[in-house]
Amino acid sequence: MTVELTEDLLGKSVTTDNGQEIGTVAEIDEDNIYIDMMSDGDSEHDRDIAADEIKEITDDEVIISEPEVR
DSSP states (O other): OOOOOOGEEEEEETTTTTEEEEEEEEEOOSSEEEEEEEEOOOOOEEEEEGGGGGEEOOEEEEEEOOOOOO
16 A cells, blocks of 8 residues: 655654554655654654555554564
8 A cells, every 4th residue: 555645644643553652753755754752752763664664544643564573
């Protein structure tokens, strides 16, 4: 599924497809969102997520597919 990354995503919660909230969208470019993780107080963006990792965008959150841990 291809998603369109727009400025509307700024500030939305980022949640895994298992329902775990991991942070908020802090910055966007045409191919990635950059999130600030909930557990860290750093001002730098903690993680970038490619558009193809985004499973769904709702009114309140961005849901990402997390790789399975073996």
